[in-house]
Amino acid sequence: MNTMKVDILAVGVHPDDIELACSGTLLRHLDMGKTVGLLDLTRGELGTRGTAEIRDAEAAAAAAMMGAAFRKNLSMPDGFFEYNKENIVKIARIIRMHQPGIVLANALSDRHPDHGRAAKLVADACFFAGLAKIETFDDNGKPQQRWRPDALYHYIQDHNLPPDFVVDISPYIDRKIELVLAFRSQFYLPDTAEYTSELDTPISGQDFIEFLRAKARAYGRPAGLEFAEGFNAARIPGVKNLFDLI
Secondary structure: OOOOOOEEEEEEHHHHHHHHHHHHHHHHHHOOOOOOOEEEOOOOOOOOOHHHHHHHHHHHHHHHHHOOOOEEEEEEEEOOOOHHHHHHHHHHHHHHOOOOOOEOOOOOOOOOOHHHHHHHHHHHHHOOOOOOOOOEEEEOOEEOOOOOOOOEEEOOOOOOOOEEEEOOHHHHHHHHHHHHOOOOOOOOOOOOOHOOOOOOOOOOHHHHHHOOOOOOEEEEEEEEEEEOOEEEEEOOOOOOOOHHHH
């Protein structure tokens, strides 16, 4: 199992959550020389279209396209994962293994009930990963050192939550869409004939990709940006000086 330290660990309860909500931000930071790891909590096996095996392959392809250092999956049950000690410790173990400075997690509340539940699960795992008396072990059975990320931010998903801040993704919007469309079974592509017989979903139509662009444009406009992704902060963000703000 990959154990490298990363600057940012992006966590999604379903494969494609990360691509849909914060991949533009990750691409920007990768271009800045930062390292990024991806963690999916489930395999998305309850998704209407495709299968878990198809989603596995799509997720791996998207991670390679992005340039992520790794992508892992904890294989929690889609839709029925529980908020419990076992799952908190599973996530805390990954946090300790990769020691991210920043963790990005699911939206605080959203249309899909998994998203808000995963947000709390990841937030609490970030806290408990910093407690010395919670024991976790690496792949060789050695005790891990405690680690708590410097910051936790929740990306905004389907519901248009008021953001605490936005990140400029104007140069990355096209690449973001390419990453989203790596999940061929889930989203509209003219050549995905193998999925045309499957049921339609709220995200499988051609209009959904247009919606993604419009959403990014709407989040960017108040900040004077062409396209942006919005985030909610677990705590009040601080800046060193006023010139860090635009």
